[in-house]
Amino acid sequence: MDTSIMSEELKAKDLATIEFSIDKVCTLYFYEDRVLRGIHSDYVVQVKEMFDSGMMQELVEKQLFVKTWISNTKIEGYELVIEHERIQYWNYPYEWSFTMLHRAANVVLDANDIANKYGYELFDVHAFNVVYDMARPKYVDFGSLLKKDPKNGKSWSGYLNFYNSFYMPLYLYNKGFSDLSNSIFLYNGFFSDQDLFQLRHKYASFFGKKISDLLFKAHNNTRRLSVARYSRVIDKYGGHKHINKLLKFKKAYQNKFTTSKARKNIKSVNKSRIDSYWKDYHNDKNPSSDARFLRITELIKTKLNDASSLIELASNQGKFANYVLESTQIEKIIATDYDKNALDRIFQNNENRENVLPLVYDFVRPNNRSNTLKIDQRIHADVVMALAVTHHLILTQDVSLDHIFKVLASLTNKYIIVEFMPLGLYFGDMDNIPAFPEYYTLDWFREAFSEKFDHILDEEVAINRHLFIGKLKE
Secondary structure, three states: OOOOOOOOEEOHHHOEEOOOOOOOOEEEEEEOOEEEEEEOHHHHHHHHHHHHOOHHHHHHHOOOEOOEEEOOOEEOOOOEEEEEOOOOOOOOHHHOOHHHHHHHHHHHHHHHHHHHHOOEEEOOOOHHHEEEEOOEEEEOOHHHEEEOOHHHOOOOOOHHHHHHHHHHHHHHHHOOOOOHHHHHHHHOOOOOHHHHHHHHOHHHHOOOHHHHHHHHHHHHHHHHHHHOOHHHHHHHHOOOOOHHHHHHHHHHHHHHOOHHHHHHHHHOOOOOOOOOOOOOOOOOOOHHHOHHHHHHHHHHHHHOOOOOEEEEEOOOOOHHHHHHHHHOOOOEEEEEEOOHHHHHHHHHHHOOOOOEEEEEOOOOOOOOOOOOOOHHHOOOEEEEEEOOOHHHHHHOOOOOHHHHHHHHHHHEEEEEEEEEOOOOOOOOOOOOOOOOOOOOOHHHHHHHHHHHEEEEEEEEEEOOEEEEEEEEOO
16 A cells, blocks of 8 residues: 655755665665655666556565555656655665575576566576565565566576575585675675585595686586576677577577576575584573573563663573563564574574564674775664673673673664673673682672663672663753
């Protein structure tokens, strides 16, 4: 349903847009909290057909595509404008766990299958064109939907893009490379074709680098030609004397690179084999029978009763986050952890839910690309909570308390919940408490806390767990 004003007309020059785009179909604009696309004149008929045929309705109803409709809002210079529902907490592939990336890959494949029914296909299918709307991935790039060319047979022109952006990092997870998958999204979004070829086909280097390079070139060029859109081949090589041989070669191989083959590839890497230190930390936790968790839950309900959203930092498997959702007025939770396996458990336990967003996030050493927004520019909540983590950061990683509080303050709209561990790295044996610095005291923590936040309360909630609740200073 279009909520725009019928008579509203906007000037394109007054609207925010993205810095760089190769989209031929439309131009993306942002107006207040709305997301609009001005359809280029050559594609107006096609876009109307996409809606009239029922394709967009089916993609949206099956929750494979962000909610999209033809807008009544006018933008100067455009005959047709479409509008998308705004996704509240924007996120990127380097913030996803293995299963999140795997589910996103299947959303692309499912969306492409539906598009094929109507004579269309997804073309620019890199992972940054998928965004998690809480715990459900949705495709968001309308300009990626192009008409299929019958001359391309069963081939999928998005195959290589999909292979590079989804299969490659999932393959690395499957082989136990713990950091490469997220790192390639932080770099340029793609892992080297040649590097992956060498990983998958180690025999290729048996006869030396020259032979290996030739094998890779033959392999890669065959794939590139096979999936290329017919019109692009003609545009680039139409005048070449061997164009007919090139087209015959393409026709012979193109049906090997289909959506079905891409789906088989993804099924072959359906298991992550990476290990991590904190993956089992919350295996035996049960918040409903833990006095500490019960007390914190009660304080959220009574002291922070006007809060409706919460970010939990170092959430591990998200058990307490889920308990807070079930037991308090909190309606939405962003549960984060830097341990990819623990975060994966959060996602698996909350898949498709509309009130939980799991994100891989190291809140004291955050990662982002130069052309992506930092997390504190995208994600905020009424409450930011960090339990049983400050002692590790301060005593083993030399992270300053000022930095910790600065990060917490950057993410909250109102409140902070944080714990101080007065016995430091105490592990349950009162006769063998590890030494900690002289400055590391409750008064030191309280004073630093009060400089950043208006103090609401602090109290001991368990041995070596002193809880602080505050409000962001105005």
